[in-house]
Amino acid sequence: MPQFKQLRSVEELEQFLQEPGKRLLFKHSTTCPISANAYGEFQAFLEGQQLPAAVIHVIEDRPVSNEVADRFAIKHESPQIFLLEEGGVKWHTSHWKITKQAIEEAVQA
Template sequence: MNWNQLTDLSQLEVIKEESKQQPILILKHSTTCSISSTALNRLERNWKQESVGELKPYYLDLLKYRPISSAIASTFGVEHQSPQVLIIQNGECIYDASHFEISFAELAETVG
């Protein structure tokens, strides 16, 4: 799995534009949380690009970049959670899940 690092607020506008061409996955990850580590591990272990097509994954270390996490919540109209995944398509969040509800199968179904 090839994560794109989300490290700058300006990337949110890039993501919105990219999402008009392909769906975007954002993972908000806390590096000190065991639930977050489990969710990341499950995603990486189950990731099959052929199941998600052109879904482009972004990784946010929300402890280092907390303002970006807050901006994601307000930009895409979702309540902040950690860990949390969002799928962005056509500039809008079409799916979000958090904690143990994060499922590769659901992600694949959403974009499939």
């Protein structure tokens, strides 16, 4: 099973954002079937990967989700994925565009 952190506080988000190198951040709605599909794609990508990754449950941890939108000035969507590097967003997408292949292409770019 892929390894990733669940970020439940703004402090945990801050710590995750300060780590060096590329990392993935996935915003997940536990009540949305589209998000469930995208979450499966996210997990499929992480199989066998060493890339640090984290998930935010947007309903349960709304302040953390809102902080991501505010910090990067990117409209909140769910599901939504971000490739982060050097403290900024290198790539992001949402909904049905979240696929294992799309994530692979973004990470390799």
